[in-house]
Every structure is written in structure tokens, then in C-alpha cells.
Amino acid sequence: MSAIPADAGPRPGSGYYLDRALVYGIAVFFTLWILVPFYLIALSAFSPRQAVFDYPKPLVPTDLSAETMAFFTNSRGVLPSVVNSLVVAVLTIVIGLALGAPAGYALARFQFRGKESFSLLILATKMFPISILSIPLAVTFLRLGLYDNVLSVALVHTAMALPFVILVTSGVFVAVSNELEEAAQTLGCSRWSAFLRVSLPLALPGLAAAAIFTFVISWNEVFAATILTLRNRTLPAQVLTTLTDSPLYYKFAGGLFMVVPAIVFIFFMRRYLLNLWGGR
């Protein structure tokens, strides 16, 4: 992609540089539109608690302090909710990959009847408001004794992440050449050990990307996590349920705390972003 020179398209002519400047101007405008809110929340979260009442607000850091963040992490219920969020995310990754990676592999390798229908199923699931189903599920989980349990949240998150896991892993296995697997088989590997020794190691970075995206989905999900828990809140559920009674600085610190891991992780899977929603 980046091998194509920047101006392979139009040749420089009259108005060309003006045109180019306009495109850059808009590009930079959108960059600021995206980045400025992050800067401002970081600024708010790293100002002392008292600064929330200051007005006008300083637009540059004048009085940096970790006090607000410390107040947030020490608030009742926050640290346990972070632990719950991590446990739910890890469970979601494990169940999601265990269920989704075989399906992704099948989509990448085999032609079979109903392949088209399966792709449509994935597409429909991607758009489906699964979180609203946490209402009937909560009633069921209550009966099964799974209510207020991290496992129940992880199951719902898995249903949300599964179509994406299947899409990413199928893209990964398409990229890992089948011929290598066949070559290993001619050298005496069984199909299974050819997969384990050849395809799987080559697919690992892609599988890691699928895991990261699953983490982001689970870490961010708030509706189902709130409905399905009472004491064992995840972090977004904890922030949401305390939102109306908490001071602004608590909200800002919580906002930053939720945002940072997501940004870091999305950086590692930026190559796969177009796969997730682009393919039809």
C-alpha cells in the first residue's frame, strides 16, 4: 500500500498545490477533531480534584497531579471492578478463540455447502443488538445461579466478539499459504500436525490481533455488564452505575482509565481494522 508514491495520481498543474494544501488542511482539521478530546480528558484527569471547579479552564497543563487518578482508583469498588473486567476479557478471549478460530480456519480453507449462509449469519450477528438480550438472559442466569457472575458476562461478550474473531482468523488463515501445509503433509505430517507445526506459528500474530480486538470489545461493553451483575461489576458497569452520584473529577478519571488501554491495544491491530467492517 505504502509502496505507491504519494502523487502517482494527478500530475502537478495549475491549482495543484492549492488543491493539495486544501486536502492537508482538512486532514489536519479532522486529526485535531479526533485528538483534542483525548488531550482535554487527560488534562482534566491529571489536574488536582479542586481544579474541576476552576473557570476559565487552563488549556495547557499548569498544575499536573496524580491526585484525581489516585482518588478514582482508591474509590470503593473500582479496583475490584478492574480485576473483574480483566477476568471477563480473558475468559471472552479464551472462549471466543476456542469457538471462532476453527470456524475462521474452515472459512479460509474449505469450500462447503452453506458457506454463503454462514457468512450472512456472521454479518447479521455483527449488527445484532446482543446486549439487549442480557435482559432475558439475566432472568435465565438468575435461575441457573449464574447471575452476578463474571462467566455470564463473558458468555455474552463472546457472542458479541465471535463474528469478529471468525472474520479476523479467517483472514489470517487465508494469508498463511495452504501450500506450506500441503508440503508438510507430503513430508510425512498428518493434517493435524501440519496445522500445529506450520500454519499455527505463522498465524500467531493474526490470532493475537483477534485476541486484542476481543479484549477491546469486552473491556468497553457496558450495557450487558451492568444488567448481568450486581456486586461483581466490571469497570464500565461500575462507572455507569455510580455516574449520577459521582463528582465530575471521578467521571473524568474514570473516562481516561477506560480509554487508555483501548487506544494502546487498537494500535497493535490497526492493520486488521478494515477487515472487521469492510468485507462484505
Add this chain to the structure above:
Amino acid sequence: MLLLPSIAFLALLILVPMVQALLLSVQAEGGELTLEHFRRMSSDVAFSDAFRNTLVLLILIVPLQIALALVMALIVHSRIKGHAWFLYVYAIPLAISDLAAGILWLAIFTERGYLNTVLQGVGVLETPHTWLAYTDFATLLAAIVIAESWRATALVLVILIAGLQLIPRDYFEAADLFGASRLRRTIHVVLPLLRPSLQSALIIRTIFAFQTFAVVFALAGRNMPVLYGEAYNWYSLNRNPNVAAAYAVVLLTLTIGCTIVYLRVLHVGRAETTR
């Protein structure tokens, strides 16, 4: 064989609860059928507000996002220097939860916030304005539209970029050869070819617009009821899973209706391209 686990899992976590939601919404305590829950839902004063607000937000946000995403996509696709970096930055909100996005914009729109600081600094305002008061529906709505556009335009963007990549570059070069300006090239060459992606984006975003919840909750609290938020309130605050399930049924009906339209459109699109 390899697909079976995921199909079984999705059936268990989607189909079964869908049926249960329906049952919850029409069953009285003794198990006999009743429309009581739907009656309670629709007679509640927040219901019509929630329905209207959800639709108003949808009508304002979806076209705005598609327009913004189209400009962003064309910028990234124009292969200007740093286009990969611009794509990454524009896509960052994909990783941000709706709750966190609402809080980010709360820091800007709150009364002692950054918007008032800047507007007063440049002399537009004399005193800080209360943007998020329920008494001023227009500015509250505008704040939510802005925050939602910031958060969810990235989704439309990646759909459109993937669509742009399917268009052979020859088309662009041919248009350049005939001396078409960038604007005319966009209107006459790019937009018609991008139609399938624009349709996908439109319908996917419409479906997600029914799910608007946490951004609204963070910015407006209960001052701006929406359908998803009311389902949450009925379940968590009023402790009434039956009315909450009635809301779920309404939302599921809307979503499934849109999905069917989408699959139809997709099917027609495929038939056209293979003809």
C-alpha cells in the same frame, strides 16, 4: 464440524434469549398471555419521548456521520503523505466505548468546561452557557450529536475505505486524464461506484443508532430518554424485567426489520454485479 461450535453457541446466546424476551414480554405471572407489559410500556410518559429522541438522534447523526466519513475516506484514499497515519488517527474512536466517549465530551460541554472557556476567551460568550440543561433541548441534542459523531464515524469510515479500495485505480486516472476536477470526479465517478458501501454503512449505522445509550446517559443523565436507556431503567431501577423485555422486543423488531432490508439490498447489489 469446525463451524458447529460457533453456530451452536450463537443459537444458544441469541435465538434462545430472543424467544425468552418475547415470552417475558407477553406472559403474566401465572403464565397466561397478556398485553399488560406492553400497555405499561407505552402508557409510561418516557416511552414516547424515548421513541422520538431515538429517531431524532438517528435522523441527525446517521447522515452527518456518512458525510464526515466520506470526506475522511477520500482524504485517506487520496494517498497524501502520511495517509496511513491519518487513517489510524481517524479510526481510534473504534476502540472507545460509548460510555468513555460520553465522559470525554462531558469535560468539554460541562458548564465549567473547555467549550465555554474557549468561547468566552474569543468573546463569543459573555458568561458560561449551560449546554447540557434539560431546559434547553436543542443544545443538549447538539452536544449528543457531536459526541456520537465523534465516536461512531470511524465505523462508517472503515466501511467506505474498504469500498474505495475495491474501485480500480484506472477509473480515477481516467477521470484525471479528462481533466475532471477533484469535486466532479468525486460526484460523477466515485460516488456511483461507492454506492454499495454507502448503502451498507447507512443501514449498519441505522441499526446501531437504535442502540444509542451510554453517550446519552453520560451527557444528559435521565433528561433525554432513549429506547435502550429505558430498557435499562425498567430492568435496573424499576426492577421490572417484563416491561424491560417489552422494550427489548421493540428494539429487536426494529433491528431485524432493518437487517432484512439490508440483506435484500445486498442481494440485489450482488445480483447486479454478477449480471
